[in-house]
Amino acid sequence: MQASLLTAPGSIELRSRPIPELQPDEVLVQIAAVGVCGSDVHYYHEGRIADFVVESPLILGHEASGVISKVGSAVSPTRVGERVSIEPQRACRTCEQCKRGAYNLCPFMEFYATPPIDGAFAQYAVIQSDFAFAIPDSMSLEAAALCEPLSVGIWSNQKAGTRAGSRVLVAGAGPIGIIVMQVAFAFGASEVLISDIAQTRRDAAARFGATRTLDPTQDDMPGLDVDVFIDASGAEPAVRAGIMALRPGGRAVLVGMGKDDISLPVSRIQGREIELTGVFRYANTWPLAIELVSSGKVDLDALVTGRYPLADVEAALHAATDPNALKVIVTPNTCS
Ligand SMILES: NC(=O)c1ccc[n+]([C@@H]2O[C@H](COP(=O)([O-])OP(=O)(O)OC[C@H]3O[C@@H](n4cnc5c(N)ncnc54)[C@H](O)[C@@H]3O)[C@@H](O)[C@H]2O)c1
Ligand SMILES: [Zn+2]
Ligand SMILES: [Zn+2]
Incomplete structure (x- = not known):
């Protein structure tokens, strides 16, 4: 071959x-x-x-x-x-x-x-x-x-507990961020906000149905009070801003892979009892991935x-x- x-x-x-x-x-x-x-x-x-x-x-x-x-x-x-x-x-x-x-x-x-x-x-x-x-x-x-990157999006939203009515913030509108957003909607999210520093990527996210696109260099995020934050950028400022944008008891899921060590707003995580986890690939996601695509919920x-x-x-x-x-x-x- x-x-x-x-x-x-x-x-x-x-x-x-x-x-x-x-x-x-x-x-x-x-x-x-x-x-x-x-x-x-x-x-x-x-x-x-x-x-x-x-x-x-x-x-x-x-x-x-x-x-x-x-x-x-x-x-x-x-x-x-x-x-x-x-x-x-x-x-x-x-x-x-x-x-x-x-x-x-x-x-x-x-x-x-x-x-x-x-x-x-x-x-x-x-x-x-x-x-x-x-x-x-x-x-x-x-x-x-x-279905492989889609599986990353499914696993991330499962870890995040995205469900009907969830308000979700995604950082990074690359292929993974856009898939994470589509899965969030498929899981019933009522709003998905997505941030990217690149205009072309924000435009792409808008085409795929983002409720709102954010420019992290311009838009203020701490007051968003979202239920879920999923980082698909790997960028330290995006992770920090995303955690600050969570409501009390919200969940942050780190998918993006950037620096090995970053600083986090620990007092905010404590004061709001934020739950934080990482994501490493996926397990048992393929049947749902195929279902989401064949039913037209994810493109x-x-x-x-x-x-x-x-x-x-x-x-x-x-x-x-x-x-x-x-x-x-x-x-x-x-x-x-
Ligand atoms: N954890 C896992 O199992 C897993 C699996 C697949 C991919 N990943 C990671 O997911 C990330 C996304 O993958 P991708 O293929 O979409 O990558 P990508 O590089 O195409 O997308 C990342 C996006 O983040 C944006 N960005 C950079 N700084 C930002 C900031 N401060 N705020 C908001 N957005 C910002 C970039 O402009 C870019 O559009 C990568 O870091 C990748 O390594 C992780
Ligand atoms: Zn990959
Ligand atoms: Zn084993």
Whole structure:
């Protein structure tokens, strides 16, 4: 098969690789669409994220969909031909975190495009059968790929306790912030306010239905008294302002990944009994993701701003950083 490999920071090469071997519980997926994520761009430029260092050529891409072309010996052959969305993680299933259902926190997790595990910028990828979710005919394979960032949005809102009537503030109107906003509305939020320093991103959020867009350099936030604050920016001033905007007893959820250490308004957190948590990916979100898309409550197709064949992954990684872009897609099985 053809695969796009990160061979060194700043260097992507298209190479021939053997089609991966199947374990009994796995399926082989002919990859149709892969969303480009900020973490792919980060690995491309830096060759590492925190303690994960790219030490040998790595296939990037973890937001993937495709068609099952082969199944392992323990999987029903009737699955061949199914259009699927891939949940790109493999947990150990036996540790304490897995057993309590928080498998996203499994210390033995193998996650696509996180060294040394290959991702999906390739013609084929393998995944355990129960992490390949069949999608309805009405759903596009691009939307199926974007069930991955949608899962981040679902998990964030579940952690936040967003429900009917909630007033929600989101910081950051990138693809994650816009998905978080759409999920908040799908969960019944009556208002979703979204802030971004970039006008193009505020405009995009308005197109996706934001109740109000805020420019953090101009608009005053402390008096908002929202029920929920979800940070999808990773920016320290946005996190601080979001916590200040919460009503007493409100919840803050940190999704954005920025600096390792930031300062927080602790007396406000105490005086208002603010609940604060982080988010690390997701667990058990795919069935709901597929339902939200197929019922029309969340629109993922409208996020796609560009498409690139496998030979042009490098161009796709650059395009993903354009502030006018939202989601850039790589299509590994279309010819350039
Ligand atoms: N926790 C997780 O599991 C998880 C999963 C996926 C992504 N993420 C993180 O979520 C964040 C968002 O992802 P994305 O792909 O949308 O990134 P992005 O970079 O496209 O979007 C971030 C947005 O934040 C805006 N921003 C910067 N400073 C701001 C401020 N002070 N106030 C308001 N907005 C501000 C930027 O202009 C940008 O539009 C990233 O930090 C990413 O690493 C976390
Ligand atoms: Zn991602
Ligand atoms: Zn585990």
